[in-house]
Amino acid sequence: MSVRARRPTTPLTRAVLPVVGGVAFFAVLFGTTWLLADRVTQRRSSGEATVVRTFEVGRVDDVAAIVERDGPILYPDLRDASGARSIVIDHTGADPARGWQLYLAHPDDRDAACLVRHVPASRDFVDCEGRTLDVSALRRPSDARPIVENRTTLLIDLSGG
Secondary structure, three states: OOOOOOOOOOHHHHHHHHHHHHHHHHHHHHHHHHHHHHHHHHHHHHOOOOOOOEEEEEEHHHHHHHHHHHOOEEEOOOOOOOOOOOEEEEEOOOOOOOOEEEEEOOEOOOOOOOOOEEOOOOOEEEOOOOOEEEHHHEOOOOOOEEEEEOOOEEEEEOOOO
């Protein structure tokens, strides 16, 4: 006794069944893709955000020459217009791979609202009250530090460590 598979007999069922089968296949494919994408997105949003932890300033010899010629370099805050996280990069000494310091762009005895401006071609800054300050009178950041990589490249570590 053999069992034969039933084949569609009418032209309508022969035309509709493949279309229904194709639609069902693509619905299952779409649903699977949707679930996988949702799961990946949930996993990424629940974990730590991927952010840049270092900022490459440039070659130490080039940046040291700029600081020697023009004074410390003031990098404005790139996150927002308040300037609260503006950074000043300074270098002292003859060795371009050593002597790097970071400062925040406000005096050590004032808050971040008292931004400074650089006096061109000097190591001086003028604060919000008109006082002229040496770069060493600016606040040191607790969450950023300079790194010299392979004695050639100056980086700013923003990881807070």
